[in-house]
Amino acid sequence: MSKQWSGVNRRELIGGAVAFGLTAPLMVYARTQKRQKAQVVIVGGGYGGVTTAKYLKKENPNLDVVLIEERPFFMSCPMSNHFLTGLMELTPLCFSYNVLEVKHGIRVLNDKVLGVELDKKVVRTSSGYIAYDYLVLSPGIDYDVEDKPFYKESLVYNPPAFKPGSEHIYLKRLIEDFEGGDIVITVPPPPYRCPPAPYERAALIASMIKKNNLKAHIYFIDANERPIINSEGFLSAYYDLYKDIATYITSAQVRDIDVHKRVVKTSHGDFKYDLANIIPPMKASGLLEDAGLLRKGQKWVEVNPLTFESSVKNVFVIGDACQSYLPKSGYAAHSEGKMVAKIINARIKGKEVKEEYLQMICYAMVSDKEAIMTETAFRYDTVSKRFVPTHREDNQRKESTAKRYEEWARGLWRDLFG
Amino acid sequence: MDRRDFIKTCGTVAVVSMLNRDFFSQALAQQKDGMFQAYKKALLVKQDGSPLKEEDIKPHVNYIFFYPHTATPCYLLNLGESIPPAEIKLKDGKSYKWGGGVGSKKSIVAYSAICAHQWSYPTPQYSFINYYPPDTPSETTKKAGIIQCCAHLALYDPKAGGSVIDGPAEFPLASIVLQEEGGNFYAVGVLGKDQFQQFFDNYRTELRQQYGSTAKARELVDKCIVMEVDKYVQAVVRC
Numbered sequence: 001m002s003k004q005w006s007g008v009n010r011r012e013l014i015g016g017a018v019a020f021g022l023t024a025p026l027m028v029y030a031r032t033q034k035r036q037k038a039q040v041v042i043v044g045g046g047y048g049g050v051t052t053a054k055y056l057k058k059e060n061p062n063l064d065v066v067l068i069e070e071r072p073f074f075m076s077c078p079m080s081n082h083f084l085t086g087l088m089e090l091t092p093l094c095f096s097y098n099v100l101e102v103k104h105g106i107r108v109l110n111d112k113v114l115g116v117e118l119d120k121k122v123v124r125t126s127s128g129y130i131a132y133d134y135l136v137l138s139p140g141i142d143y144d145v146e147d148k149p150f151y152k153e154s155l156v157y158n159p160p161a162f163k164p165g166s167e168h169i170y171l172k173r174l175i176e177d178f179e180g181g182d183i184v185i186t187v188p189p190p191p192y193r194c195p196p197a198p199y200e201r202a203a204l205i206a207s208m209i210k211k212n213n214l215k216a217h218i219y220f221i222d223a224n225e226r227p228i229i230n231s232e233g234f235l236s237a238y239y240d241l242y243k244d245i246a247t248y249i250t251s252a253q254v255r256d257i258d259v260h261k262r263v264v265k266t267s268h269g270d271f272k273y274d275l276a277n278i279i280p281p282m283k284a285s286g287l288l289e290d291a292g293l294l295r296k297g298q299k300w301v302e303v304n305p306l307t308f309e310s311s312v313k314n315v316f317v318i319g320d321a322c323q324s325y326l327p328k329s330g331y332a333a334h335s336e337g338k339m340v341a342k343i344i345n346a347r348i349k350g351k352e353v354k355e356e357y358l359q360m361i362c363y364a365m366v367s368d369k370e371a372i373m374t375e376t377a378f379r380y381d382t383v384s385k386r387f388v389p390t391h392r393e394d395n396q397r398k399e400s401t402a403k404r405y406e407e408w409a410r411g412l413w414r415d416l417f418g
Numbered sequence: 419m420d421r422r423d424f425i426k427t428c429g430t431v432a433v434v435s436m437l438n439r440d441f442f443s444q445a446l447a448q449q450k451d452g453m454f455q456a457y458k459k460a461l462l463v464k465q466d467g468s469p470l471k472e473e474d475i476k477p478h479v480n481y482i483f484f485y486p487h488t489a490t491p492c493y494l495l496n497l498g499e500s501i502p503p504a505e506i507k508l509k510d511g512k513s514y515k516w517g518g519g520v521g522s523k524k525s526i527v528a529y530s531a532i533c534a535h536q537w538s539y540p541t542p543q544y545s546f547i548n549y550y551p552p553d554t555p556s557e558t559t560k561k562a563g564i565i566q567c568c569a570h571l572a573l574y575d576p577k578a579g580g581s582v583i584d585g586p587a588e589f590p591l592a593s594i595v596l597q598e599e600g601g602n603f604y605a606v607g608v609l610g611k612d613q614f615q616q617f618f619d620n621y622r623t624e625l626r627q628q629y630g631s632t633a634k635a636r637e638l639v640d641k642c643i644v645m646e647v648d649k650y651v652q653a654v655v656r657c
Contacts, residue, residue: 414537
């Protein structure tokens, strides 16, 4: 993979290296005496990272913003269940980061982050060090499989498809190749990325089986007592539309997976499979542990709920990696990115951010044509000093909601890359 | 005000002041902040080409027309009551004066139908952003007499210059400045933060398909055909 230092010229790199007193072959982009502007470094080019970068520059075009992302292209996890089940091509889900550079002047560094040195205020990449004044960490999730080797082994055979990219492409191929038999889908205990996603995926795979008249049965094994969002809408779909081809098993813990014999062993019995989508438990990206922002045993980074600032000043953790009152979703990360961009710009100008409004909207398909949705608006109550949610669910499956779902996603993509 | 701003302002004021003297000072004041943009004076007509009259604009019916560009949709509403002028406040602390309704009852208003949040707009296939009359509240938000976008639930107040009532939009809907002259209605400009650049940037492919080229989609109009939105859109998506 090529490493590209977008918008950073040779003189700046060398100047930075000298400023940092480091020798070749390390390349350094550091604040030199010549450069007076504050520099914001963003780690992670998902919904949170891209939104932060774009909104920082939108409000303050002169700001120096560097976005570091390992993947050369952005792929949206929201709507990826459409792709997996043939309702949408992959193309609309993919975007080039170059747009951010060309249209908004964001320096996009296509590189791997090796570490964050909070005491020195630098991010270490495979190409060198980058100094920051403000750091936004939005690296997403890792699968929490270290203490359960069977999950680790399963990743190779049964892609969870909860990280954008090749997992989705491979799972899509497995689904396309499936000619009939038993399917096992598992849901981990929360919190995990995108609460409705496994429930939507199960419904869409069931819908696809019906549509293609496949002789198949789905064992949908949930660690939870019921769908953790839009419960009524999902259950109604499972029991009305798919009762003859799917069995929904609740409060079931996955205890072992034999990938060679193709068996998932659970607290509710063993299930053989011809196709499996094993979704393992999740935790924050290991990068945050290495940086010292996760204490031993913690899965997610604690942040100030008002600012998403970590325990280290001017270091913000957003998106699925942080522990907050918001769900782990692309839409939440998008909202958090906007908020953090506003806070950083305000701090640079010596101002305070007063008014806050955060909103979550989640849509989920329950068939190839119909969807349900939920909306939660959060307003900060200055008396109780907490965010007060107003929650609304529309559990009646409708084609119009499915259309809204698509427009919801396209609106987000317009906002990120338009 | 520098020389370029001064010339621009004079141009704007010259156009608008020919139509309404009261508008002179208001436009001048707003032009300083760049909140008013004059465009071609365009006559509002019915589908048969005859000028649209006040009696043709039924209360609480959602009408659509295209202004100032061929492809930029706007909503025309008769809100059934006198709508007074208002000062529209923006989140960045700026504000501008909105002139209120026009017509004999001052009840007719017009807004850009491009959602100020993430630019959903009524296409021939779908409209996610729509007007909800007082007797037809939104199922989701339970609010009526509003303009609501169903994609992300941005809510706007047509009685208050398109101000944001609730939801994620950062800006009000831009309002279309209407003038009544001899019983005919003209659109003369756009007041507020329009979203035209984002609209044209985001919908290049769609606009090319619908209009042949983006240049054609950007052409300024001098006549606007007004029709009921559900005659233009196949599926009006309400929520």
